[in-house]
Structure formats: structure tokens, C-alpha cells
Amino acid sequence: MSKYYVNKFLYTIDRDPDWVGRYKEDPRGTIEAWEQQVGRWLNPAQETTWLSFTEEEREALATHNYVWLFEHGAHFFLNLTLFIAL
């Protein structure tokens, strides 16, 4: 479980119009791309050794299930603004 990683996903998707578009069109594929290109990185050179989604989190994000995300502690503001955009 990483509530932080879910919030990092919402935060970094919501701030970038390109990622918002990709997540809207292809949520499951975008999650994988995001993990490789964004999620794993603290900065351009430093990579996490441990952050990841649980299967439930991955499924909720892949199905745009904002109710599940809210109920499981995703930050309300991030959850609200991104899913309004979608």
C-alpha cells in the first residue's frame, strides 16, 4: 500500500496537460508509462527502490474509480481536480 504513490500519481498527472490527456484516453497504459517515466523518479538522476502501487490501487486508477480512491485516503483536492478534468 502506498497512499503517497497514489497521490504522487494524481499530482503529477493533474499538473501536466499531456499526461491528463493520456490518462483520459488510456488509463491502464498510462499508469505503466507513468511508472517508468515519472513515478520512479525523485529527480532526473535518483530512482526509488521501493515505491509501488498495490494491485487494488492500480485497478482503481486504471478504472478511474475516484470513489474508491477517496474512500481509501487519496487526497481530496487532488482527487477532485483531476477527476473533474477527466
Place this chain on the structure above:
Amino acid sequence: MADLTAVLASTHHPFYYKATTSPEQERPPFADQWQRKVEAYRETLTAAEPEILVMVGADHFHQLWLDNYPQFLIGQAERYDATFYNEEREFGIPKYTLDGDVDFSRYMHSELMAADFDFAVSHELKIDHSIICPIITVRPEADLPVAPIYTNIFVPPLPSPKRFYDLGRAIRRIIDAYPTDRKVAAIGTGHLSLELGGPRQFGEHGPDPLFDADAIEWLSTGNAEAILANVTHESMSGAGNATHGFMDLLLMMGIAGEGVHADYVDQLDLFHTREMYITWYPHKNQKQTDAAASAAEVSRASLGPIYANDPVWDPFRHPETGAGAPSESPVGA
């Protein structure tokens, strides 16, 4: 020493700009009254003739993030860009660039540290809507240098209500002691009861009108004792999941002073929130007195506190006798 000519505490509503600048056929039905009230409120700042603005707000995960989130932060830059992509997308808020005042920010930072408020600092701060909303509402010319202060109302554990109040008191002392002949105004925004992204968000009124009734009385009478006795992080959560922005209003009341009655108090029951507009004049002069009176004629604001026993709150205390009717502003004392 600096002349603190006005202290403003208001809610910020990111849709104000869109609601009041949309083409006539797209304007929501409440836009006219809202705009009338906001433009009247603006006159209370104009009459204070400010030359520097201390702006208190909170970054909504636009620049500050969970990998490194400060409790309190001051900007110390020559200029500040404002409005993030997702705020333009979501709210239709335009981009701004505000001048900073590095010497003033540096002074405030040093004095805050000396007063045991361990502030973080940012030399590249992009301002979000917590500070741009009040620029739009009360200083749309965006022509004055700002010293932006951010507080944490978003990432628990939050500083205590007392800490916010004490910070307000310290900011007041620090502004008063600043060696300048320029006039300073302090403007801060936050929230009354508010729910965002949760099940109580889209009610006909804000999620807890009776909290709002108490909050407006406490703020407009400078009643720190009542706030600190009654308001906790838990009680704010009970009033709505984003109610913690109330602590920024409490901070502004701290700048105005304990027991100091507000000189202009207005409120508006808007779809799913209650808006509030308060001004204190620490050294009220005739021009300010006249401006507040003239503004209140337009907005139907009160020229003093609005108490929780004002009839405006009756529909919420006695719902069987007519709750749900949109309430007019009370004409207070």
C-alpha cells in the same frame, strides 16, 4: 514605522472570475449579487491606500508537494508568476505576474525566525489561486508588491489553531516595526465550513452553516478565546473536510488583534459554500469610515460584527420553519 492600514480576511472562491466574466447568457444567476458584494468589498481596501501587500494563503499542491511540505513558508523573490496550468483548466483563472519586495520579505523572514516561527523560504515561488483570488477580487490591477506567506492547511499534522493565531499576532508586531513610510495592507484568504471532493460538497448551502455563524461572530469580534476553546482540527473536519482553511482567517484575526471588532463584515450564502468578506482598519480614518459605509450601502454588509444570533441564521437553527431559502445578508450593528 509601517502604517498597517487594513487587514482583510475573506473566503476565496476560484470560480468567482469565471462566474463574473462569462458572457451574459452563461452567467450563473447568483453572479450579479456576488459581483456587487465583491466590488463593494474592494472599496474597503482601496480606501486604505496600500503600497505593499502581505498576502496569506496556502498552496493547493501546485508547487509544494508531499515529498517536502513546509508548515509555513515565505516567498522572497523579485517577481512571482501566478496561476498553474490546472487552475487555468479548472477555474479559468488568467495568468498574472506580481512584483515582490525582497527587502521586505527578507526582513519578515528574519523577524519571524527571531520570534520562533521557523519559516521555510522560496526564492522561486509560483503563486496559486489562494493569493490570486483576492488579487482578482480586491486589487485586480495587480499593481502592488507582495510578500506571500503560505501556511499548511492541507497536509496533516497541521499546526494548531493557536499557532495560526499566534503567528498572526507576530506578523502584526513585525509589520508595525518595519521601518518604512509606506502603507501596508495584510490580506488573507481561507474558508468557512467547506467540503471538497467528498459527499457533502454539492449541498444547497455550505456543509455546516451553524459553524459559519459562530465563525463569523468570532472573527468579527476578535474572539480568540472562543475560537481556541471551540475549534480543533477534529471539529473542523466535522464541519467539512476542507474547513481547515478557517485557520488562515484566524491568522488574519490575529493580525487585527484580540477583541478588535471588524469595521466591515459581509457574507453570502452561495451554492455549496458561504462566502465571507471582513475588513479591519487598525487606524481608522474618516476616508475609511466613509468608504466602508458607502460599500455597505451597496452590499448590505454590516459595519460591525455579525453575531451568531442574527436572524439570518434562523432557517438553519429551526429548519422546520423554512430552511433552504437563500438568505440575505443581515444588516448588523
